[in-house]
Amino acid sequence: MSESHNVQDMLAVMSRNGWRITDQRRTMAQIFANQDGYLSPKDVYDQMTVKYPSVSFDTVYRNLRMLSEMGVLEQFYFMDGGLKFKGSCLSHHHHHLICVNCEKTLTFDYCPMEQQMVLPGKYKILNHRFEVYGICEECQNNPPTT
Amino acid sequence: MSESHNVQDMLAVMSRNGWRITDQRRTMAQIFANQDGYLSPKDVYDQMTVKYPSVSFDTVYRNLRMLSEMGVLEQFYFMDGGLKFKGSCLSHHHHHLICVNCEKTLTFDYCPMEQQMVLPGKYKILNHRFEVYGICEECQNNPPTT
DNA sequence: CTTCCTGCAAATCGTTTGCATCAGT
DNA sequence: ACTGATGCAAACGATTTGCAGGAAG
Numbered sequence: 001m002s003e004s005h006n007v008q009d010m011l012a013v014m015s016r017n018g019w020r021i022t023d024q025r026r027t028m029a030q031i032f033a034n035q036d037g038y039l040s041p042k043d044v045y046d047q048m049t050v051k052y053p054s055v056s057f058d059t060v061y062r063n064l065r066m067l068s069e070m071g072v073l074e075q076f077y078f079m080d081g082g083l084k085f086k087g088s089c090l091s092h093h094h095h096h097l098i099c100v101n102c103e104k105t106l107t108f109d110y111c112p113m114e115q116q117m118v119l120p121g122k123y124k125i126l127n128h129r130f131e132v133y134g135i136c137e138e139c140q141n142n143p144p145t146t
Numbered sequence: 147m148s149e150s151h152n153v154q155d156m157l158a159v160m161s162r163n164g165w166r167i168t169d170q171r172r173t174m175a176q177i178f179a180n181q182d183g184y185l186s187p188k189d190v191y192d193q194m195t196v197k198y199p200s201v202s203f204d205t206v207y208r209n210l211r212m213l214s215e216m217g218v219l220e221q222f223y224f225m226d227g228g229l230k231f232k233g234s235c236l237s238h239h240h241h242h243l244i245c246v247n248c249e250k251t252l253t254f255d256y257c258p259m260e261q262q263m264v265l266p267g268k269y270k271i272l273n274h275r276f277e278v279y280g281i282c283e284e285c286q287n288n289p290p291t292t
Numbered sequence: 293c294t295t296c297c298t299g300c301a302a303a304t305c306g307t308t309t310g311c312a313t314c315a316g317t
Numbered sequence: 318a319c320t321g322a323t324g325c326a327a328a329c330g331a332t333t334t335g336c337a338g339g340a341a342g
Binding site: 079080083099100106112120121124129133136140 | 225279
């Protein structure tokens with residue numbers, strides 16, 4: 001299902017970095033392993049509560065941040081400024097095609113920076129951001145949730 | 147100074163839309179007319195207090211939102227999720243080259259969507275986001291603020 | 293058994309809203 | 318004068334922090 005890490009890989013990274021493997025963290029890893037798109041902290045919290053009804057929001061936040069810092073998760077601020085997370089793919093540079101409805105995300109390798117663009121000014125280029133937004137096939141067929 | 151609207155244009159748009167021209171709004175228009183880069187609500191507030199020490203944050207927010215809805219300002223969530231505003235250029239499609247230090251912004255016309263890209267899936271493409279981040283010439287020469 | 297992790301509660305930050313007063317037209 | 322705009326304060330949502338008890342190693 002996931003193009004990024006599987007649960008074992010994620011847990012291995014945690015162990016390697018000296019973090020304990022708690023049930024909550026195991027569950028969180030599973031959530032992201034089974035998910036192609038982006039999840040908000042609340043999404044994660046909601047999925048966590050299925051297995052751990054007493055989980056707290058701050059634990060979710062703490063672990064999301066921790067997993068991001070370890071590189072297991074990719075952090076992302078959407079167009080509307082909302083924070084989202086997703087299992088990260090560190091293997092190669094790519095960009096995202098994101099469904100504005102269900103937020104399912106596909107990656108593609110085309111990168112505009114590889115073209116010979118003429119940029120104004122004499123900026124020292126550091127990085128870039130390129131995302132394409134649309135509606136995935138599934139959401140085009142299914143009635144809109146709105 | 148500004149590549150976008152001048153003060154007169156902005157005030158004209160406000161009048162045309164039936165909004166009153168208050169001194170605070172005039173000042174806000176001036177701030178954006180004299181500014182090439184992005185400003186956070188706090189930046190705007192700080193500049194406003196120079197002329198109107200008793201201006202309130204909510205007035206700044208209200209007017210920023212109003213000016214965005216009118217299309218006079220361009221709203222933007224930066225990489226770190228922070229909300230910023232900038233005098234908008236509605237005349238043509240373009241993208242931005244942004245200084246990560248001073249946030250001075252240049253526009254350029256190259257658009258990756260005009261290339262014949264092969265995108266995965268069968269998404270119905272709606273829009274896109276492309277920004278290049280770097281350090282402007284000025285900030286390269288001047289000692290870093292950090 | 294020690295240290296780290298968790299859950300609770302409270303603090304914090306950025307932004308929005310209700311309301312009485314004030315100013316633009 | 319009439320109506321919309323302002324400033325204050327308080328509400329609000331998302332995220333962070335301090336602390337005591339509980340679980341992983």
